[in-house]
Amino acid sequence: MSILKPDFIKPVAIGAVIFAALAFLPSFADSYYMSLAISVVSFAVLATAWSMFSGPTRYISLATVVFFGIGAYTVAVLGEIMAFPLVLVCAGLAGTVVALLVGFSTLRLAGVYFVIFTFxxxxxxxxxxxxxxVNVTREMGRYVFLDITQNDIYWQLLALFAVLLLTGFVLGRSRLGFALRIIGEDETVAKHCGIDVTRVKVALFVLSALFMTLTGAIIAPRWTYIDPVIAFNPMLSFQVVIMALLGGPRRLLGPLLGVIPLTLLFEVLTASFPNHFSILLGCVFMVIVYLLPGGVVGLYEKYRAPKKRTLSSSPETTRKSEEKTA
Known part of the structure; x- marks a missing residue:
């Protein structure tokens, strides 16, 4: 596949302009809005990375926080003895190794068994x-003191999101992306087509986990203190799934349509109803599942399809088609 085709250059150019504009946000936003922007971008990376694997394969993974926590804890352990870029490399390697072990041992499972295992x-x-x-270091939790500002975290997450979108764009137009779509429709058919189903799923699972791990590593300096309860909070996995499902996990930019409104909603719920957040989160999940099973993108495509069929079958369109054929 040539990356110089017009259908590749135009979206990349538009995306580059948008991200360049977003990079100037710290110039005029105060600390509160920068904190909110960091939350939006971090959830955007996590939800898009989740959809990169779960969208085409239709495997519901609740392991997002595992890789996020590995990245955060790697920074907590190595942050003061290594340069931060090298810490990110170590975090990425740790997440990749864990994803490989998990992928090869569990991706033969399907349906509810895979969901239960990842949880x-x-x-x-x-x-x-x-x-x-408790038993080796004799202390619970670690303090993180790194000379990294809130603006630095935002820029790093924004760059990571840009790389993720570019990766997803290229992947969707590659043979691997085509193989994944076949696997998502019917694994048996994919096997008969000669696709190594396990290797393809593991490759995408590892790629998705890498972005989740790096997100946790970049976010870690934002916290002064990290312990296992904070780093591996299972609520994060459910939030990411709900955001991706609301937007639409089968389109590259679909999760972003769920991330922005739900991040704002969760911000309000956390501030106003801290003791009832889990219950309200469950209610949001049920509303999405029952009313928007295909997400916002699925709803748009559902109502757009009849209109396209009507236009394609109109007398004027038929006449023009016949004229072209003649």
Whole structure:
């Protein structure tokens, strides 16, 4: 596939202009709005990375916080003894290794079994880290003191999101992306087509986990203190799934349509109803599942399809088509 085709250059150019404009946000936003912008961009990366795997394969993963927490804890452990770029590399390697182990051992599961395993994996990793802290380091939690400003975190997350979107754009037009779409429709058909289903799913799972891990690593300096409960909070996985489902996980920019409104909604709910956040989050999830099963993008495509069929079957369109054929 040539990356010099017009259908590749135009979206990339538009995206570059948009991201260049967003890079100037710290110039006129105060600390509160910068904090909100960081939350939006971090959730945008996590939800898009989740959709990169779960969208085409239709596997509902609740392991997002596992990789996010690995990235955050890597920074907490190595942040004061290594340069930050090298810490990011170490975090990415740690997340990749864990994703490979999890992928090859679990991606043969399907349906509810995969969901249950990924949810249990979060608790397993949290308990292992807690045991290590208590029995080996003899202290629970770590302080993070790095000379990284809020603006630096925002710019790093924005750059990571840009790389993620470019990766997803290229992936959607590659053979791997085509193979994933076949797997999502019917794994049996994919196997008969000669596709190595397990390797393809693991490759995409690892790629998705890498972006989640780097997000956790970049966010870590924002917190002064990190412990297993904070880093591996399972609520994060549910938030990411709900955001992706609201926007539409089967389109590259679909999750962004869920991230922006829900981040603002969760900000209000956390401030106004801190003791009832879990219940309200469950209500939001049920509303999305029952009323918007295909997300905002799916709803748009559902109402757009009849209009396109009507236009294509109109007498004027038919006459023009016949004239071209003649």
């Amino acid at each position: 249990g994996l979060t608790e397993l990793v949290r308990q292992v880290v807690s045991w290590y802290e």
